[in-house]
Amino acid sequence: MSTIAENIAAIRARIDAAARLSGRTGADITLVAATKMNDAARVREAVAAGIDACGENRVQEMTEKLAEGAYTGAPLHFIGHLQTNKVRQVVGKVDLIQSVDSPELLAMIEKRAAMQGIVQDILLEVNIGGEAAKSGVDPDTLPQLLETAAACAHIRVRGLMAIPPVAETSDGNHAYFTKMHELFVDIGRKKYDNVFMAFLSMGGWRCQPDSGNSSLLPYWTVRPAPLQRWSPRLTRSPGQRWRRRRG
Numbered sequence: 001m002s003t004i005a006e007n008i009a010a011i012r013a014r015i016d017a018a019a020r021l022s023g024r025t026g027a028d029i030t031l032v033a034a035t036k037m038n039d040a041a042r043v044r045e046a047v048a049a050g051i052d053a054c055g056e057n058r059v060q061e062m063t064e065k066l067a068e069g070a071y072t073g074a075p076l077h078f079i080g081h082l083q084t085n086k087v088r089q090v091v092g093k094v095d096l097i098q099s100v101d102s103p104e105l106l107a108m109i110e111k112r113a114a115m116q117g118i119v120q121d122i123l124l125e126v127n128i129g130g131e132a133a134k135s136g137v138d139p140d141t142l143p144q145l146l147e148t149a150a151a152c153a154h155i156r157v158r159g160l161m162a163i164p165p166v167a168e169t170s171d172g173n174h175a176y177f178t179k180m181h182e183l184f185v186d187i188g189r190k191k192y193d194n195v196f197m198a199f200l201s202m203g204g205w206r207c208q209p210d211s212g213n214s215s216l217l218p219y220w221t222v223r224p225a226p227l228q229r230w231s232p233r234l235t236r237s238p239g240q241r242w243r244r245r246r247g
Helices: 004-020 040-048 059-067 084-089 103-116 139-150 174-189
Strands: 029-034 053-056 076-078 096-100 120-126 155-162 195-202 239-245
Touching: 004 029, 004 040, 040 053, 053 059, 059 076, 059 084, 084 103, 096 103, 096 155, 103 120, 103 139, 103 155, 120 139, 139 155, 139 174, 139 195, 155 174, 174 195
Parallel strands: 029 053, 053 076, 076 096, 096 120, 120 155, 155 195
Antiparallel strands: 029 239, 195 239
């Protein structure tokens, strides 16, 4: 059975091959391991193998692993749905909160960051497919959420996050990836305080090398999981997710 290091190397090769189709390289992509349901030892193994960042979905699990030093040596992202009553356990503990989707959540993050005297980096989560079962702000109300974030002195918006609808074919969710890229570019052209569009974090199952935004590289797992699950329970190795890095 392949080791975590071997799996990561294989994913790196796939990332690089997909990136080169769009005139980029794997160095332009940040590889984030979704480490839910993997113990601290396995997370440390992934970090040692050179994963770019760790992503946790659950606050309690993240807190326990932090106490065990699981993420030492890699940035930590919170990628799951964040409830306002759990904000105090996340702000200042992670490098990036990827799943901010409401004014109420922004207000609570701003309050906790101000109390700590820090600026918390975040991504705004967009429900690009309009799916009732998923979190995220509607694309039409994203400008209002950006305005709210811009008024928060202790929050810095670094980009957008979305998990497009699952598709069985490579072009099945093509339009959603393209729309997210359009939003990303459009916001980047505008002037908002505390908004610096550097990252576009996407979830998906296949590369989109022929889209208008061919450098949008989707979510994968080291070991493929059922298509209906975005953050799978993994048998042997942390799940992995790709983030497009602008520039």
